[in-house]
Amino acid sequence: MTATTATPGTTARDRFEPALMRRKLTGTFFYGACIGAIGILFFALLMLLYDVLSRGLPWLDPDFISGVPSRRPERAGILPALIGSLQIGVIVGILTFPTGVAAAIYLSEYAKDNRLNRALRTNISNLSGVPSVIYGIFGLAIFVRALGFGFTLMAGALTLTLLILPVVIIASLEALKAVPDSQREGAYALGASRWQMVRGTLMPAAAPGIMTGIILAMARAIGETAPLILVGAFTFVTFLPNPIEGGYTVLPIQVYQWAGRPQPDFQGISAAAIIVLLVLMLVLNALALIVRIRLSRHIQW
């Protein structure tokens, strides 16, 4: 059965198949390009790991973890910076969770679809793209100066909370939007009020996405450097930080300080500090994965 519009003598096969080889070849090229892209990333990661591990591992020992910074590299330790990072992470998590989730629930469930709320949503997306050093300047003006927190860990944590709130709100918003409307209707049809629907149906259904977003945002906060330089983390501390009083430092800044010294031994302990930071990141990412699996064990859509 040849096509009706064909000129005599040419079959459908002639007209449709000359490009077959080329079409398949294009697909093969694209497949190769994808492999290449992943390969670049993988290679870069391997190089980074090799470089850091080869230089840092010799310095990594229990004394390094439990020691305090010192003028002499062989006696220097990471503990104040590690505790500072952990405290920042926990405080940021505690502050971000209620605010971020509440804001996302407002935008997703309560806000009417009017111009104001659409502008709000767009601006939150934009906020997540603002360079982090800007947040540092803002934190310096508001938390350190105006609100009188001074150069304390609390001022740093509040600054980072502002920095990651947009990220958490957007992640939570996506998680809430991914819950099918039939879930909302199911709850309403049983006589649920809006809050009961949100609390009993929506939040459990969106919990995996929300919690993953918060943990990954915490990881980002722990890795931030620039804004904290402005709000006082760039200090030499040999004591464990108190959130509301006195100086503090965090892991990435400690890395930066040591890496800036000319002596090669400081390069070594800088690499060792990077390993500690990487392990911390790995733990948080693993935690995000576990929480996600655990919270979504009843969910299948």
Add this chain to the structure above:
Amino acid sequence: MNVESPDAPVRASSSGGVGPAIRIAAAGERRGTEDTERQTVIELQDLSCYYGAFRAVRNVSLEVRKQRITALIGPSGCGKSTLIRTINRMNDLVPSYRTEGKLFLDGQDLYGSGVDPVAVRRRVGMVFQKPNPFPKTVWENVAFGPKINGYKGDLNELVERSLRRAALWDDVKDKLKQSGMALSGGQQQRLCIARTIAVDPEVILMDEPCSSLDPRSTLQIEELMAELKKEYTIVIVTHNMQQAARASDTTIFMTMGEDRAGYVVEQGETVGIFTNPQNQLTEDYVSGRFG
């Protein structure tokens, strides 16, 4: 239930396509009291539904009687779902939606001032087109409604009773702690029915409850409906005329006019609608000539 040949004699004739009326006999036998002697539970008086300026349903007046199954049939887009969602005020969730006319549940005007839609929805339950169990355990799915409504009794007992009534207990009694979403489609829909009857509604609305189910599960739901109507009043929207003929006592046929607004063409006992329709449109629809 005999799974191998579910009500074989009835199904055997369903391939004909032209004569759905043949299957009324079964429904007729089930009928006890005459329709008109039954108490009216829901009454619509000159009810119109609007989405913004668009009138989706116009001037509907009908009565739904106690412990009967009332089927709403009609072509796609004729407003069946809009109408059924008006009965439990589900449409109030659509911002532009508005109702004109009156809707009475046991004599109370549901759209009167001071009527809380949240309270209405406990009294008028709803089962949806696609099973929508919550991402919780089977037990929690059933217990959710009673919990949010402040149920004071023994939840375990209520969950078991509701699951038994929904003919699901034997399937899930060992899986109460598993996810409700892990059940099969038909089981999920029966779980949704169990969840609905757990809050003891007066009316159960079903919006094409079998459209995503296989024939065997469909049959199970229909048998369950026949069982449930001993206690509940059921309104079902269906695209499946065989289902309306098999399962319902009263049938309401809707279609849409030139203005795309749905309206009721004919209503009456299912036997009459399918064997002796008074309106040409009804006859064309039930005999499969349009829609």
